[in-house]
Amino acid sequence: MTDYPTLALNDGRQIPQLGFGTWQIEDDQAAQAVETALDVGYWLVDTAAIYRNERGVGDGIGDWSDIFLQTKIWNESQGYDRTLKAADKCLERLGRDHVDMLLIHWPCPDKNLFVDTWKALIELRDQGKAKSIGVSNFREEDLKRIVDETGVTPALNQIELHPSFQQRELRKVHDDMGIVTQSWSPLGQGGGMDAAAIQEIAGETGQPPSAVVLRWHVQHGLCPIPKSTSRDHIEQNFAALSFTLSDNQMARIDALDDADGRLGPDPASFEG
Numbered sequence: 001m002t003d004y005p006t007l008a009l010n011d012g013r014q015i016p017q018l019g020f021g022t023w024q025i026e027d028d029q030a031a032q033a034v035e036t037a038l039d040v041g042y043w044l045v046d047t048a049a050i051y052r053n054e055r056g057v058g059d060g061i062g063d064w065s066d067i068f069l070q071t072k073i074w075n076e077s078q079g080y081d082r083t084l085k086a087a088d089k090c091l092e093r094l095g096r097d098h099v100d101m102l103l104i105h106w107p108c109p110d111k112n113l114f115v116d117t118w119k120a121l122i123e124l125r126d127q128g129k130a131k132s133i134g135v136s137n138f139r140e141e142d143l144k145r146i147v148d149e150t151g152v153t154p155a156l157n158q159i160e161l162h163p164s165f166q167q168r169e170l171r172k173v174h175d176d177m178g179i180v181t182q183s184w185s186p187l188g189q190g191g192g193m194d195a196a197a198i199q200e201i202a203g204e205t206g207q208p209p210s211a212v213v214l215r216w217h218v219q220h221g222l223c224p225i226p227k228s229t230s231r232d233h234i235e236q237n238f239a240a241l242s243f244t245l246s247d248n249q250m251a252r253i254d255a256l257d258d259a260d261g262r263l264g265p266d267p268a269s270f271e272g
Contacts, residue, residue, distance in 0.1 A: 002240070004016055004017075004018075004041075004043055005017040005018070005179055005218065007180050007221065007223055009155040009180060010133055010153055010155050010178040010179065010180075011132050013131065013132055013155070014044075015044065015068060015100075015101070015132075015155075015156070015180060015223060016043040016068050016223075017222075017223050018042065018044070018214065018218065018223070018224060018225075018237075018238070018240060019036050019042065019045065019046050019070075019223060019224070019225035020034065020037040020042040020044065020046065020225065020226070020227070020234070021046045021184065021225035021226055021227035022034070022046060022051055022053055022057055023047065023051055023184070023227055024051075024227065025051070025056075025227065025229055026053065027053040027054075027056040027058075028056060028099065029053075029054055029056065029229060030047075030053040030056025030057050030060055031057070031059040031210035032060065032229075033234075034056070034057055034060025034061060035062075036231050037060075038060070038061070038067065039138070040231070040234050040235055042234075042238065043066075043067060043068055043069040043240055044070070044223075044225070045056075045057060045060075045061060045067055045068070045070070046071075046101050046158075046225045047069075047070070047071050047072075047094075048071055048072035048074065048103075048105055049071065049072060049073065049074040049086060049089070049090055049105075050072070050074040050075075050105065050272070053068060054071060054090060054093035054094050055093045055094075055095075057069075057094065057095035058093065058095040058096065059095070061094075068100045068101070068217035069096065069099050069101075070099055070100055070101035070103060071094065071099055071101075071102060072092050072102070072103040072104070072105040073086050073087065073090075073102070073103070073104055073105060073117065073121075074086070074105050075106050075272035076102070076112070076272070077119075078108060078111055078113035078114060078116070078117045078122045078158055079113045080117070080119055081120075083117045083124075084120050084123065084124065084150065086118070087102060087121075087129060087130070088129075089125050091129060096129055096173060097128075097129070097158055097201045098129050098130060098131060099129070099130050100130075100131050100132060101130065101131070101132045101133070101134055101155070102121055102124060102125075102129075102130035102132075102133050103135055103136045103156070103158060104117050104121065104134075104135045104138070105136050105137070105272075106136065106137045106265075106267060106270055106272055107135070107137060107138050107139065107142040107267055107269075108270070108271050109142065109267075109268065109269075110269075110271060111271065114135075114138075114142065114145075114146065115145065115146055115149050118146040118149075118150055118152070118154075119150060122150060128150045132155045132156070132233070133152075133154065133155060133158035134155045134157060134179075134180075135154045135156070135157050135158075135159070136153040136159070136182075137157075137159055137265075137267040137270070138154070138157050138159075138161075138267065139170070139267055139268065140169075140170060140173045141226050142233060142267075143157065143173065145178070147177070151227070153177055153178060153179065154179055156179060156180040156181075156182050156223070157170075157174060157179050157180075157181060157182070158182040158183075158184050159181065159182070159183070160183075160185050160262060160263065160264045161181065161184070161185075161186065161217075161222065161224075161260075162183065162185055162188035162192045162213070163188065163192050163195065163198070163216065163256040163257070164188050164191075164256055164257070164261035164263075165188070165212060165258065165261035165262050165263065166254070166257040166261075167181075168257070169220075170240075171220075175255050178214060180223055181222050181223065182222070182223040182224075182225060183217050183223065183224040183225065184225060184264075185263060185264060186213065186214060186217050186222075186224035186225065186226055187210055187213050187214070187226055188213075188261075188263065189263055192213060192256075193210055193212075193213060197233055197252045197255070197256060198212055198213060198253070200252075201249045201253070204249070205245070205249075207239055207242075207243055208235050208236035208237075208239060210226065210233070210236050211236055211237060211238075211239040211240045211242075212238075212244075212249075212253075213253070214226060214237055214240035215240040215243065215244070215245050216245060216253045217240075218240055218241070219244070219245055219250060220250075221258070224240075
């Protein structure tokens with residue numbers, strides 16, 4: 001992983017800072033997309049049970065033993081025993097005996113099962129089936145509850161984060177708690193690249209707009225996981241590791257934050 005930027009996790013491990021996301025990639029397309037991403041140079045691959053493409057992702061990784069692989073427990077599998085069983089099914093589909101990172105996909109606060117689910121992830125880590133454990137879409141109160149009740153802090157929280165929805169307050173909570181912030185939908189589902197500031201900075205740097213946005217994530221110490229099935233787009237995204245934005249350019253992207261910029265579900269009410 002020479003020259004590939006990494007972030008330190010609170011469990012002593014390192015995570016590659018730029019990952020490859022697979023949301024909405026069909027199972028029969030996932031192997032080729034992952035193979036392309038690895039060929040371009042990615043070292044982190046993200047999937048989830050609900051994506052229904054874990055078999056394809058596993059096939060795409062093949063014999064690459066040192067790829068950082070992460071998946072997620074879906075909402076209907078929450079609860080201690082169900083999570084243990086669901087994790088085994090994930091590993092079976094992936095063709096692996098462990099993953100590098102296992103996440104709870106959503107807190108589903110109305111279900112009130114995420115503490116038991118977190119206890120199951122701790123057990124899975126202790127069994128060696130997950131080298132690191134974390135969460136996704138957790139709010140400050142959800143994070144503090146699982147830490148208060150188990151004493152174990154998630155290594156990572158994967159949240160919606162892009163220039164139009166920058167989640168600054170939650171990022172500060174993560175920093176205070178020693179949790180890595182991983183950005184899903186880091187390009188704002190494509191629409192975020194149309195902003196005039198992004199287009200201008202792309203012109204100034206000679207880089208694709210997607211690389212400009214992803215570079216903004218990287219320089220803020222975030223871990224973005226863009227998705228694409230096109231080799232050209234996969235390469236354009238990976239270019240984020242090849243240049244640096246100035247303080248002025250970073251500030252212009254910072255100014256795009258919008259309190260109403262959320263594109264996905266609200267974790268306070270989403271049950272899936």
